[in-house]
Amino acid sequence: MTLAAGRHYLAIPGPSVMPDPVLAAMHRPAPNIYEGELVDMTATIAADLKRIAVTEHQVAIYIANGHGAWEAALANVCAPGETVLCCVTGRFGEGWAEMARGLGLVAEEIDFGLSSALDAGRIEAALREDRAGRIRAVLVNHVDTATTVRNDIAAVRAAIDAAGHPALLMVDCIASLGCDPFEMDALGADVVVAASQKGLMTPPGLGFLFFNERADAVQRANKVSGYWSWTVRARPEMFYQFFGGTAPTHHLYGLRTALDMLLAEGLEAIWHRHEVLSGAIWAAVDAWGQGGAMRLNVPRPEERSFAVTSVHLPEGKAEELRRFCSERLGVTLGIGLGRDPGVDYLRVGHMGHVNAHMVLGVVGVMEAGMAALSIPFGPGAGSAAAEVVARGC
Numbered sequence: 001m002t003l004a005a006g007r008h009y010l011a012i013p014g015p016s017v018m019p020d021p022v023l024a025a026m027h028r029p030a031p032n033i034y035e036g037e038l039v040d041m042t043a044t045i046a047a048d049l050k051r052i053a054v055t056e057h058q059v060a061i062y063i064a065n066g067h068g069a070w071e072a073a074l075a076n077v078c079a080p081g082e083t084v085l086c087c088v089t090g091r092f093g094e095g096w097a098e099m100a101r102g103l104g105l106v107a108e109e110i111d112f113g114l115s116s117a118l119d120a121g122r123i124e125a126a127l128r129e130d131r132a133g134r135i136r137a138v139l140v141n142h143v144d145t146a147t148t149v150r151n152d153i154a155a156v157r158a159a160i161d162a163a164g165h166p167a168l169l170m171v172d173c174i175a176s177l178g179c180d181p182f183e184m185d186a187l188g189a190d191v192v193v194a195a196s197q198k199g200l201m202t203p204p205g206l207g208f209l210f211f212n213e214r215a216d217a218v219q220r221a222n223k224v225s226g227y228w229s230w231t232v233r234a235r236p237e238m239f240y241q242f243f244g245g246t247a248p249t250h251h252l253y254g255l256r257t258a259l260d261m262l263l264a265e266g267l268e269a270i271w272h273r274h275e276v277l278s279g280a281i282w283a284a285v286d287a288w289g290q291g292g293a294m295r296l297n298v299p300r301p302e303e304r305s306f307a308v309t310s311v312h313l314p315e316g317k318a319e320e321l322r323r324f325c326s327e328r329l330g331v332t333l334g335i336g337l338g339r340d341p342g343v344d345y346l347r348v349g350h351m352g353h354v355n356a357h358m359v360l361g362v363v364g365v366m367e368a369g370m371a372a373l374s375i376p377f378g379p380g381a382g383s384a385a386a387e388v389v390a391r392g393c
């Protein structure tokens with residue numbers, strides 16, 4: 001039998017749950033792209049995106065997913081043959097490195113494994129060894145969505161500074177922006193990459209590049225295609241230049257509404273909500289693990305993302321449970337990405353438009369699924385999760 005009728009919860013790490021007001025804002029006829037509301041609104045979007053990234057610097061918007069934003073970031077500041085240092089803490093770090101190679105760059109990788117955050121000491125050592133200053137940029141995922149590791153960006157900034165190296169610090173915040181605490185300028189990030197469909201609660205299709213003066217100076221000395229160049233997009237004289245062509249009209253209405261929701265709640269409150277809700281999931285998994293084989297992929301709490309949580313369940317049980325929850329119980333959990341075998345991991349997305357009842361519902365559903373599938377687990381997960389929520393509100 002199935003109990004899946006009712007509102008389905010897509011608890012994957014992006015696209016995240018799209019708020020009804022965001023969807024409603026998009027449900028309209030096409031607007032004029034030459035004058036009027038859309039043109040006025042877009043300037044406010046750029047300003048408010050900077051508030052979300054906590055930066056006084058520039059933002060360029062691309063009609064692209066996160067991969068497009070990755071490429072845009074590299075294309076602006078790196079030329080073929082140049083070197084980037086890639087700090088890999090999961091599949092998404094690997095993916096950005098592969099994209100760099102595809103652009104003709106030399107991508108040097110430091111692999112920090114699949115269950116722990118980066119070690120800034122190793123980055124500092126690699127930069128110190130680079131006496132010729134070949135490394136143009138250090139690439140870091142703030143959160144790697146596959147392992148659900150969160151990296152300490154302040155430590156990477158400190159490592160670059162300690163080595164006295166001119167490399168730019170480029171941070172992928174696609175999963176973390178609007179979920180995990182992040183302040184671009186305070187952290188000294190030179191380029192920040194983001195996308196619409198995770199913490200920003202808007203359908204996939206918009207990529208964002210935030211960049212500071214240092215990065216802009218490197219960009220000006222580089223040869224960048226007219227389409228990828230962030231220069232005109234960040235300082236357009238004509239409206240179409242924001243997007244290198246026709247505006248992503250409906251996405252912009254959706255994003256405007258999402259930004260209104262985010263700013264009304266406030267960044268501190270958003271970060272707190274994600275911290276408490278992720279803590280509820282972690283408490284549940286810890287309780288289950290007392291009587292079963294499930295465990296959180298990232299053992300150290302301070303290295304876990306507030307946006308998404310990877311859970312290990314051996315012998316293919318993770319995939320079995322994921323399928324059961326999706327088909328019978330109305331919750332779709334994320335697949336285990338970047339693992340061999342992937343069927344031993346699942347990921348719980350708790351990013352964006354997510355509240356206590358949704359997360360406590362996921363805990364209950366996972367437990368019901370494990371019981372139905374005769375997967376052994378320890379007791380008290382629901383109470384443990386509820387207690388975290390109670391303490392956090």
Ligand SMILES: *Cc1c(COP(=O)(O)O)cnc(C)c1O
Nearest residue numbers: 065066067092143145174175195
């Ligand atoms: C989702 C994600 C990407 C890729 O974004 P797409 O929109 O799927 O291209 C890259 N990096 C991180 C950290 C992500 O979470």
